[in-house]
Amino acid sequence: MSSALATIQAEQTLMYQEAASSADVVANQQTLNQDAVQQAVAAIRAFNPSAVVTLARGSSDHAATYAKYLIETRTGILTSSASPSVSSVYLAKQRLHGVLYIAFSQSGKSPDLLAGVAQAKAAGALTLAIVNVEDSPLAQMADLVIPLRAGPEKSVAATKSYIATLSAILHLVSEWSEDQLLQKAYKQLPQLLADAWQCDWSAALDTLKDASNLFVIGRGLGFGVAQEAALKFKETCGLHAEAFSSAEVKHGPMAIVKAGFPVLMLAQQDETSDGFNALIKDFEARSAKVLVAGERAVGPLSLEVVGGAHPALAPLLAIQSFYKMANALSVARGYNPDEPPHLRKVTETL
Known part of the structure; x- marks a missing residue:
């Protein structure tokens, strides 16, 4: 397959088109969601939660990882991810009085998420659905709803809906925490996403085209998008990828890194920077093929990123640039990113 033909095909995929629309999706979300977010914040403050529990699967659960770090660092409230099977399969009754219970979903109809929210409501939690389908069973069940407003997503690989979920979390937490710098940064997000789509990650294709x-690697606010990137490598490129925190990777996984082993590092320009930069040197010492995306993180092969963004926005910008590269890599490896083998758009698990 010629590179020119691969480029044309890559730009014709639904994944490419939907990911490219993320800036417009977020701009529309910002305009339409202000009342819903303000109502949710008022209800949350009145409820005064002692803890937050998130419930999600797949890409939505990776968004929940971002939510955990953002909520804990901006509000100080302990945030934990629920195991859906505890309520849907084991039918265990949990003590959730005083808990804000946030369910993340695209379709809003997966049975295990519905079971979790029903059990949480019965246990005294305040429930919030962050969901794309506004008239879904999940939206109807929850006490509060923040719509993603991403519109229909036809590619099996979630892109614009994932970024819309991160954006909705960012909007909610910026208002809840009354962080004026974060609120100001959030308003800049649509333009920054448009800029991120123009970032050139094509240099990664040569390194990853024949990888197995x-x-x-990510950390903190950036760990959720590392999880999402690893998933997209698997489902769209047939490439086995594992996400690790830059702290956790040194506890065992580092042992399999040999010369030529590829590593994609999504750096955060925040308190995690020093440790991240030290890890880049550790990978270099093992002669790994290190790809680094980060404003001031430097590696053997640095990928272009949007500079000067608030650290809480950086993960959204990185994953937007990543989606464009992953789509091209999928086509270059002979896959159709819109129709991954054995997968469907809506996965209804119990």
Whole structure:
């Protein structure tokens, strides 16, 4: 397959088109969601939660990882991810009085999420659905709803809906925490996403086109998008990828990194920077093929990022640039990113 033909095909995929629309999706979300977010914030403050529990699967659960770090660092409230099977399969009754219970979903109809929210409401939690389908069973069940407003997503690989979920979380937490710098940064998000789509990650294609395994490294606010990137490598590129925190990767996984092993590092320009930069040097010492995306993180092969963004926005910008590269890599490896083998758009688990 010629590179020119691969480029044309890559730009014709639904994944490419839907990911490219993320800036417009977020701009529309900002305009339409202000009342819903303000109502949710008022209800949350009145409820005064002692803890937050998130419930999600797949890409939505990776968004929940971002929510955990953002909520805990901006509000100080302990945030934990629920295991859906505890309520849907084991039918265990949990003590959730005083808990804000947030369910993340695209379709809003997966049975295990519905079971979790029903059980949480019965246990005294305040429930919030962050969901794309506004008239879904999940939206109807929850006490509060923040719509994603991403519109229909036809590619099996979630892109614009994932970014819309991160954006909705960012909007909610910026208002809840009354963080004026974060509120100001959030308003800049649509333009920054448009800029991120123009960032050139094509240099990664030569490194990853023939790869069979790789690590994706993130930390803190950026760990959720590392998880999302690893998933997209698997489902759209047939490439086995595992996500690790830059702290956790040194506790065992580092042992399999040999010369030529590819590593994609999604750096945060925040308190995690020093440790991240030290890890880049550790990978270099093992002669790994290190791809680094970060404003001031430097590696053997640095990928272009949008500079000067608030650290809480950086993960959204990185994953937007990543989606464009992953789509091209999928086509280059002979896959159709819109129709991954054995997968469907809506996965209804119990």
